[in-house]
Amino acid sequence: MAVKNNVLVCTPLECETLEEMMASMEKAKEEGADPVELCIASMACSHISDVDKLIKQRTLPAIVSFRLKSSRTLSNGGCYNTCLKVLKRALELDVEFVEMDYEVASDANMTEYLYNRSNSRIIVSSYVNGWKPSTEKLADLIARMQATGADVIKLDICVDYITDLAPVFTILTHSQVQLIAMAAGSRDLISQLLGPKFGGFLVYGSLGGKSIPGLPSLLSLRQVYKIEYMNADTKVFGLISNPVAHSKGPILHNPTFRYTGYNGIYVPMLVDDIKEFFETYTGSDFAGFSVGIPHKEAAVTCCDEVHPLAKSIGAVNTIVRRPMDGKLIGYNTDCEASISAIEDALRGRQVSKNGVPHSASPIAGRTFVLIGAGGAGRALAFGAKLKGARIVIFNRNYKRAKALAKAVSGEALPYEFLEKFCPEKGMILANASAIGMEPNSHQSPVPKEALRAYELVFDAVYTPRNTRLLKEAAEVGAIVVSGVEMFARQALGQFRLFTSGLAPEDFMRKLVMEQF
C-alpha cells in the first residue's frame, strides 16, 4: 500500500463577499483542499470588515493573505494600511497560516506581531519576475526572506519557458527551509504537479474542475495525479508537445501507473524548444516521454539511439531514458498503432471465400490516400508502405509532401486536387493533419461527397472522438476508424516501453472507453 506524503494541497479563494468566500470554502472541502487561501485583497472594500467573521467561521484550515498587488479596490496607501490591519488580526485570531509579501514582513510595524505570534505559521512570499531564475539567485533571495523570521518561503515565479523551472526544482530539492514554488503560466503546470516529488511544502489547485494557466484543478490533483502518493522516488514521464492541453495522456497513463503499482507520474509539458528541453532536464528522475506535435521529427535528433523503424520513419513519439546509462532511446509507437487499427477494421469486413479472415494485410495493393506529412503522417506512410500499399500524399506544404512521397516511393499531389481525387473506388483515406481537432471540430479536410470514393476513413485526430470527417464518412457508408483507437494502441506501446514490459491492455482499453 503506497504511503501518503504530507504535502498540502491548497486552493486560493478570491471572492468579493463573506458569503461567497464561505460557499467557495465548502466547495474546496468537497474537492479535497487541505487549506484554503483566503485572499482578502480580493474582497470588496465594503466587506473587509467581515474578515473577522470569515476567519472565525472557517470550515477548513486557512492561509490568510493580503497580496498588495491584487488589492481590488483600495488605493495604495489605504491598501497598505488595510493589509497590515488584516494580517495583524489574523495573527491575533491564531489562524493556521498568515501570508505576507516580503516587503510587509520586513516592515518594522510587523516585527512585534511576528515575534509574538503564537500558533500561526508565517509564509513570506516574493515575486520572481523580470529575471531568469538561477539556483544562486533563488538561494540568495530565500536567505534574505528567511531573515524575516518566516516559517515558510513562497516564491511566486513568472517564467517564459518550461526549462526555466529546472533551477526551481533544484532549489526545492535542496532547500533547508519549507518552500512553496508557484509558477503560474501555461508552461508552468509542472511546477505544481511535480512539487511534492521535489519536496515542496504545498501546491495549488483551482476550484471547480477548471484548470487555469499554470494551475491544475484540485479535482485533477486528487483524482488523476493522486499527488498525495508522490514521493522523491516517483519517476516523471511527460508529454512534450505544443499545444499540450488537449491530450488525454494524463488520464490514461496515471491511473495505469497506479493499477500496475508502478511509482510514476505522467504530466503535460508545454515545450517550445525540444533540444533545449533535453539539454536542461538530464536527470534520471525524468524517465520517459511521449512526443506530440510539432516535435516528433526534431525528437529524432535529440536521442542517443533510435529504433530502426523510428529512424526510417524519421519521427519519434516515445523516448525512454535507459536506466543503465541515462541514454535517450527513441521509438515510434504511432506506426504500429495506426496501421493495426486500420487493418483490424478492414479485416472485420474482409472474410475470404471459405469464411476465414485473410492472413495477408488487407492494405496490401490498395491505394492509401494520406493527408498530412508531419510526424504522424510519416508513421502512417511508412506503415502503409511496409504493408504493400500505393501511397498518395496531400499536404498543404507541397514540398514536404513530395519529400515524404519520395521516401515511401509514393506520389504527392497538390493539396487542391484532394477534393476531386478519385482514380478508383474503395480507397483508404487517412487524415494525419490537425484539421478537425478541437477547438476546430467544425472543420473537415475532405468534403462529404468526395468521401464516397473510400472504403475506409481513418482520422488520427482523437479530440473529438467522432470528428466531422468520420461522421460524414459513416453517412456515406465508409468503415470509420477513430483516432481514439490509434491513441489507445500507441499509449499501450508507450506504457510497455516506459515500464520495461507492463501492458495492462484490458485496463487501458476500459479506461479509454469510459473516459473518452
Ligand SMILES: O=C1C[C@@](O)(C(=O)O)C[C@@H](O)[C@@H]1O
Ligand atoms: O500523437 C500522439 C498523441 C499524443 O500527442 C497525445 O496527444 O497524447 C501523444 C503522442 O505520443 C502520440 O504519438
